[in-house]
Amino acid sequence: MHALLADSTLTGGLLTLAQSDFPHALSTLTLNHYLFVSAAMFALGIIGFLTRRNLIIMFLCTELMFQAAGLALIAFGRYHLNFDGQSFVIFVLTIAAAEAAMALALVVLLFRRRESLDADLWAELKG
Amino acid sequence: MGVSMTTIMDAILSAAVAQHGGEAAHAAVAASHGVTGPLWIGLIPLLPLLGVVLVTLLACFNEKSKMPAWISVGLLAVSFLLTLFAYLGWNGHDAIHLKLWDWIGLSWGDLRGQTLAAGFAFYFDGLSLLWMLFVTGLACLIGLYASEYMEHDAGLGYCRFFAAFNLFVFSMSCLVMGDNLLMLFLGWEGVGLCSYLLIGYFYKKKSAVDAGMKAFVVNRIGDLGLLMGMLLTFTTFGTLQYDALFNQIHTGLTAGGTPLSQTWQVWAIPLLLMGGAFGKSAQLFFYVWLPDAMEGPTPVSALIHAATMVTAGVYLVARMMPLYLADPAHIALTAVTWGGAITAFWSATIAVAQFDIKRIMGYSTISQLGYMFAGLGVLATTGGVFHVFTHAFFKATLFLSCGAVMHGFAGQLDMRKLSGLWSINGFRVVVIAMLIGCLNLSGFPFTGGYFSKDMIIAEAFVTPDSVIAGSSWAGWLLLLTAGMTAYYTFRVFFRVFVGPVVYEPGEDLHAHDDHEHADAHGHGHGHDDAHDHAAEHFHPHGPKWAINLVLTLLSVGCILSAGLYFLGDHHGWAGGMVHASSAVVDTHAVEGGEEALLFGQPPHEIMFYISAVFGFGGILLAAWFHGPKGIAGLLIGGRTTAAEVRMDPIAKALRPISTWAVRKWYVDEFYHLVLVTPLKIFAHLFHWFDKLIVDGLVNFFGATPRVSSDAIGESTQTGVLHDYALRMVAGIAVVLVVVVLVLF
Numbered sequence: 102m103h104a105l106l107a108d109s110t111l112t113g114g115l116l117t118l119a120q121s122d123f124p125h126a127l128s129t130l131t132l133n134h135y136l137f138v139s140a141a142m143f144a145l146g147i148i149g150f151l152t153r154r155n156l157i158i159m160f161l162c163t164e165l166m167f168q169a170a171g172l173a174l175i176a177f178g179r180y181h182l183n184f185d186g187q188s189f190v191i192f193v194l195t196i197a198a199a200e201a202a203m204a205l206a207l208v209v210l211l212f213r214r215r216e217s218l219d220a221d222l223w224a225e226l227k228g
Numbered sequence: 229m230g231v232s233m234t235t236i237m238d239a240i241l242s243a244a245v246a247q248h249g250g251e252a253a254h255a256a257v258a259a260s261h262g263v264t265g266p267l268w269i270g271l272i273p274l275l276p277l278l279g280v281v282l283v284t285l286l287a288c289f290n291e292k293s294k295m296p297a298w299i300s301v302g303l304l305a306v307s308f309l310l311t312l313f314a315y316l317g318w319n320g321h322d323a324i325h326l327k328l329w330d331w332i333g334l335s336w337g338d339l340r341g342q343t344l345a346a347g348f349a350f351y352f353d354g355l356s357l358l359w360m361l362f363v364t365g366l367a368c369l370i371g372l373y374a375s376e377y378m379e380h381d382a383g384l385g386y387c388r389f390f391a392a393f394n395l396f397v398f399s400m401s402c403l404v405m406g407d408n409l410l411m412l413f414l415g416w417e418g419v420g421l422c423s424y425l426l427i428g429y430f431y432k433k434k435s436a437v438d439a440g441m442k443a444f445v446v447n448r449i450g451d452l453g454l455l456m457g458m459l460l461t462f463t464t465f466g467t468l469q470y471d472a473l474f475n476q477i478h479t480g481l482t483a484g485g486t487p488l489s490q491t492w493q494v495w496a497i498p499l500l501l502m503g504g505a506f507g508k509s510a511q512l513f514f515y516v517w518l519p520d521a522m523e524g525p526t527p528v529s530a531l532i533h534a535a536t537m538v539t540a541g542v543y544l545v546a547r548m549m550p551l552y553l554a555d556p557a558h559i560a561l562t563a564v565t566w567g568g569a570i571t572a573f574w575s576a577t578i579a580v581a582q583f584d585i586k587r588i589m590g591y592s593t594i595s596q597l598g599y600m601f602a603g604l605g606v607l608a609t610t611g612g613v614f615h616v617f618t619h620a621f622f623k624a625t626l627f628l629s630c631g632a633v634m635h636g637f638a639g640q641l642d643m644r645k646l647s648g649l650w651s652i653n654g655f656r657v658v659v660i661a662m663l664i665g666c667l668n669l670s671g672f673p674f675t676g677g678y679f680s681k682d683m684i685i686a687e688a689f690v691t692p693d694s695v696i697a698g699s700s701w702a703g704w705l706l707l708l709t710a711g712m713t714a715y716y717t718f719r720v721f722f723r724v725f726v727g728p729v730v731y732e733p734g735e736d737l738h739a740h741d742d743h744e745h746a747d748a749h750g751h752g753h754g755h756d757d758a759h760d761h762a763a764e765h766f767h768p769h770g771p772k773w774a775i776n777l778v779l780t781l782l783s784v785g786c787i788l789s790a791g792l793y794f795l796g797d798h799h800g801w802a803g804g805m806v807h808a809s810s811a812v813v814d815t816h817a818v819e820g821g822e823e824a825l826l827f828g829q830p831p832h833e834i835m836f837y838i839s840a841v842f843g844f845g846g847i848l849l850a851a852w853f854h855g856p857k858g859i860a861g862l863l864i865g866g867r868t869t870a871a872e873v874r875m876d877p878i879a880k881a882l883r884p885i886s887t888w889a890v891r892k893w894y895v896d897e898f899y900h901l902v903l904v905t906p907l908k909i910f911a912h913l914f915h916w917f918d919k920l921i922v923d924g925l926v927n928f929f930g931a932t933p934r935v936s937s938d939a940i941g942e943s944t945q946t947g948v949l950h951d952y953a954l955r956m957v958a959g960i961a962v963v964l965v966v967v968v969l970v971l972f
Contacts, residue, residue, distance in 0.1 A: 151954055159949075224947035 135176035142169035156208045156218045160201075167197050262471070265314070265324035269350055272310050272360065273401035276367075279303040279394035287387035294382065296390040297375030304371050304397060308364035315357050321808045323471070324352035325407065332410060341466030341483045351407030351470055354805030358613065359404040359543055362620045363536050367397045369778050370535075373628055374527035376774035377635055389429060389525065396422035400536055404543060409458050409468040412544070416454065416508065419537045420447050426532060427524040439520035446517040450507010454544075457500030461551075464493040470547070474810055477550045489556050498552045498560030501544060502567070509541030509597045512567045515575060516896060519590040526631025529586065534593045534627050535620035542600045542616050546609055546811040553818065562697050565605025565688075569702040569709075572598030574893075576712040581879075581889035584641045585720050586630050592669060593623055595713060602706055603684035606691040606699050607818060609811045611683030614802035618676035618789045622668035625782040629662040632775050633724065636768045639734030643720060647870035648729035650860070654770020659725045661779040664786050666721045670714030671843040676789035678839070681710060683799065686835035690815075690824045703831075707842055714846025719854045722865060723873070727856030730870035733766040853878075 146166035150159050171190040178186020208218070215222050282303075283296045318324060327349035334344040352360075371393060378389050399418025406412045420443075428440030462468055465476045466483030480488050488494050505511075510518035521533045532538070545552065545564060552561050572595045579591035596619050603612030633649065634641055649655040668677035688703030696702075771779075796804035806812055826834055848862070853875040855865020867873050879886040888894060944951070 147957055151950060151957065154950075220949045223949070226947050 132176055132180045136173060139169045139173040139176065142166070142172065154219050154221055156211060156220055157205075159220060160204050160208060164197065164201065167193070262323045262325045263319070265326040265350070265352060267326070268310060269314055269324065269326050269352065270328050272307050272314070272364065273398050273405060275303045275307045275310075276300075276394040276397040276401065280391050280398065283387050283391040283394060287384055287391070290383070291387065292383050294375055294379065294386070296387050297371065297378075300390045300394050301368060301371040301375065303394070304364060304368035307397070307401075308361075308368050311357070311360045311364045314352060315361060318352065318357060320804070322353075323809075324350075326350045326352075327407075341463070344462065344468070346408045346410040346468060348411070349407040350405040352405065353810065354808035355543070355546055355613065355811050356404050356809070358617060358802065358805040359539075360401065362617055363400050363404060364397065366535050366620060366624055367393075367400075367531060369781060370527045370531045370624065370628070372774055373530075373631075373778040374525070376772055377527055377631060378525060385429075389426070392422050392425045392429075393528075393531075396426070396532060396537070400540070403540055407470055409461065409470075409473075412547075413454065413458060416451070416504075416540060419532070419540060420444065420451070420508070423447075423521070423532050423537055426528040427521045429525055429528065430523070433523070435520075436523040439517075439523040443517040443521050446514050447507050450504050450514055453500045453503025453507065455504075457497050457504060460493055460497045460500065464491070464497065470810065474550050477554050480554075488554050494555045495557065495559040498548065498555065499563060501548055501551070502560055502564055505541030505544045505601075506567060507541070508544075509538050509601070510594050511541070511571045511598060511601060515571060515594045516899060518594050519587050519892075522584075522586045522590045526586070526627055526634060529590070530624045530627035530631065533590070534623040538593060538597055539600070539616045539620070542597065542604065542612060545601065545604050546613055546806075546809075549604070549609060549811045549813060553813065558696055561605050561607070563605075564601050565696050565699065565702050566602075568598040568601025568603075568605055569688075569705045570598070571595070572602065572709045573705050573712075576709045576716065577889060578892050579716045580712060580719070581886060582892075583643050583890075585643055585724060586627070586634070586641050588716060588720055589623070589626050589630055592626075592713065592717065595709060596623065596669075599681060599684050599706060599709075602688065602702055606684070606688040606696050606702065607813045607815050608684050608687030608691075609813050610799050610803040610806045611680060611687055613806050613811065614792070614800060615677075615680035615684060617792070617802055618668065618680045618786075621782060621785045621789050622665045622675075622677055625661050625779065625786055626665035626669060628775070628779055628782065629658050629665060632658045632771045632779065634734070635775070636770055637731055637733055638766070639736035640732060641734065643723045644871045645732040646724045646730070647867075648727045648856075649725045651729050652731070652768055652770070655768075657776045657779050658771065661783045662721060662725050664783045666717045668786050670717045670846060671710055671839055672714075672847070673836070673840045673843070674790060676786060676792070678843070679790060679793040679800070680802075682835045682839050683832070685710070685839060686826075686831040689826045689831035689835070690819075692819055692824065695819055707839065710839055711842035711846040714843045715850045718847045718850035722850055722855040722861060723867070723870070726860035727865075727867055728869065731766075731768060733768075 143166050146162045146164075146169060149162035149165065153159055153162070171193050174186040174190050174193075176186075178184060178189075211223065212218055279300050282299050286296050286299070314324070327347040329348050330345070331348040332344060332346040336342050371390070374389065374393065378386055381389065396419055399415045399422060401415070403412050403415025403419060406415060424440045424444040427443055428437045430436040458468065461473065464482050465473055467473050467476065476483065477488070482488060482491060482493070507514045510516075518533060518538065522529050524533070552558075552564070555561075575591045575594040575598065579588050579595065582588045582591065596615070600612045600615050600619070603609070603615060630641070632655075633646070636655065637646060640646055650659045664675075668675040671678045671681050685703050685706045688706060689700050691699045693699050792801040793799075795801040798804045798807045824831060826838075848864070851862040852864050854867060854873045855861025856867045857865055861867065891897075944955070
């Protein structure tokens with residue numbers, strides 16, 4: 102098994118996600134595990150977004166969903182031995198950083214107006 | 229078998245030659261039989277068009293003077309002079325060609341028949357020259373007449389009138405001078421438009437507006453025939469240009485090489501063109517629009533609905549004569565003959581019973597147009613065309629005289645309320661002009677109308693029944709009609725223009741008196757209390773110099789037109805013009821040189837006596853029944869009032885029939901019942917279908933999102949962020965569930 106993995110490393114044929122010196126439990130990680138984590142993160146994000154009223158928490162939940170999607174992208178990219186997914190996620194992270202800066206600034210502005218972070222206070226726009 | 233194969237091969241070969249050499253042959257023909265005219269010929273139609281522009285500009289500047297009239301008359305006079313120069317400079321046999329620019333050029337292949345080309349080009353042969361001479365001449369004179377007749381409308385109405393008047397002359401020139409059927413069609417629709425505009429000139433009067441609409445709609449039905457005939461002409465002969473078309477017909481083959489006599493187009497095209505001609509010239513089923521068109525101002529009735537536009541149909545048939553003759557069975561010519569003869573008789577039966585003198589003239593126009601068509605049908609193209617020419621003069625004179633009466637008596641046209649114009653101050657010229665016109669119309673010996681009508685009727689007896697079915701019967705019908713024409717014409721003259729002085733003003737009294745006030749100083753008899761006792765203080769006023777001058781000139785024209793019969797070698801001047809055009813008919817070739825006799829004499833000689841008998845008979849009948857006592861009633865009349873005549877008891881005895889005749893045989897009512905009402909019902913059905921189903925569907929699809937979004941939006945647009953998020957998530961969840969269910 103060791104030889105096989107080393108051999109595969111040498112030839113560049115990366116057959117599994119795990120590396121040769123990973124713990125055994127991790128060496129059997131498959132795409133489904135990663136997708137499960139991603140889905141869990143996304144679901145947590147949604148639930149958090151729907152249940153909380155605090156603007157910052159809601160914003161954090163959206164970030165969580167963002168990263169869940171990014172994780173799924175990386176996992177798929179690795180699975181297909183294709184680096185498009187990873188490079189895509191780098192862009193997503195960059196933009197997410199910029200957007201986070203703006204969103205937090207907005208949250209601060211909204212807080213100054215109402216002295217509160219409750220999202221329901223901003224319902225009169227009916228947008 | 230071998231022989232027929234050779235014949236077919238010959239036919240194909242000659243067709244191929246015709247196809248390949250078409251352009252070259254056409255060029256050669258143009259070089260040998262045509263001359264290129266000087267550029268100023270193009271001014272003949274374009275000057276009236278310039279008049280339209282100038283008069284419209286005057287309207288923009290709100291001109292109140294008679295300037296529009298003088299501009300129009302001046303330009304039309306120049307147009308007439310140019311036509312006259314063109315005629316004098318014409319060599320008498322070759323057509324003059326002049327192409328101003330390429331108008332339509334469509335091509336979808338290299339073969340003959342795949343190019344539709346029409347130049348804005350003119351074609352002057354005898355026929356178009358003859359037509360243009362009287363069109364421009366009469367337009368100029370009638371424009372002068374209208375300058376006085378329309379003076380009460382000085383201002384915008386005046387400008388509107390003269391703009392349409394000029395546009396009419398332009399369109400009519402395109403119709404007559406065009407060198408292809410598309411130019412003719414352009415003019416054809418143009419004159420139709422102007423006719424519509426001018427009939428509805430008094431647009432506040434419902435009857436005038438309805439009459440304009442009626443004329444327009446009835447003409448469109450005829451135009452469908454014309455258009456279909458043109459399209460068939462193009463598909464059959466591959467061209468719409470006259471020279472090329474006639475050359476093609478002359479070969480006896482279609483553009484595809486089939487012998488013409490074996491095709492159905494050879495009778496279908498002339499019949500369809502006849503439909504167009506009958507619509508424009510108010511024949512057979514289409515005549516109903518013309519009497520109503522008398523709602524327009526009288527100069528319009530004289531120019532458009534008597535002298536020029538309504539003869540456009542005659543022009544079309546005369547121009548396309550080679551096409552009509554190409555049919556060995558002469559189906560279309562027989563239809564033209566009988567259509568014309570029946571219309572001539574039918575409208576005469578209506579005219580004898582009417583009381584409105586202008587309407588009588590309207591019906592007599594229909595009747596005379598019937599003569600012209602019958603003339604063309606029985607191969608008397610010279611007679612038909614000559615009758616167009618003489619009729620243009622005498623009918624314009626008659627209409628303008630009636631117009632002068634109408635103008636002087638505040639719109640009164642009822643012959644039961646007018647009598648003795650001869651004895652009313654200022655109407656002498658009108659009465660004399662009317663008398664000359666009446667003599668012409670009734671075919672009094674040695675008048676123009678007498679000669680032209682005789683040529684038609686005599687030719688109907690000359691043409692054998694084997695060529696035109698029932699030709700001699702049509703001749704008898706036309707003779708009978710000639711007697712009726714004399715009767716109803718002189719019925720008008722004896723009742724209105726001579727006899728005891730009786731008059732009642734018409735219904736335009738108030739409007740008319742306003743105008744009287746406006747120029748009372750210039751005119752000499754104003755009314756101080758005209759509005760209070762208008763009818764009692766009414767004084768008829770005779771026409772002024774413009775109307776009198778025009779009536780005099782036209783009367784002289786009427787008299788001189790008779791002299792044209794004696795000019796030239798080919799049965800008069802008109803015959804010479806026809807011989808130098810496409811309307812010429814080689815009667816010997818068509819009729820086989822058979823010598824026809826009527827009462828043992830050649831018809832053309834004995835007809836002078838027969839028709840004179842019918843004419844005199846009609847006049848004497850009119851004098852007996854309607855003439856006043858004394859010399860003016862030819863010593864046999866007995867009328868002493870305006871309203872009662874010897875005809876009344878007879879009319880009463882013939883009660884149902886005479887009432888029907890007064891009611892115009894209920895043709896309008898019949899059309900209303902059979903055509904208009906069903907069409908209206910259909911129109912309403914379609915209207916409701918359109919409103920409910922077509923519009924309903926569209927509106928339904930438009931309204932559904934709006935209404936539903938209003939309803940849903942009220943409850944869902946809360947503005948709470950979580951509501952939106954929740955709905956979004958729920959929506960995505962539903963989509964996912966569906967996708968999963970469908971895919972797995």
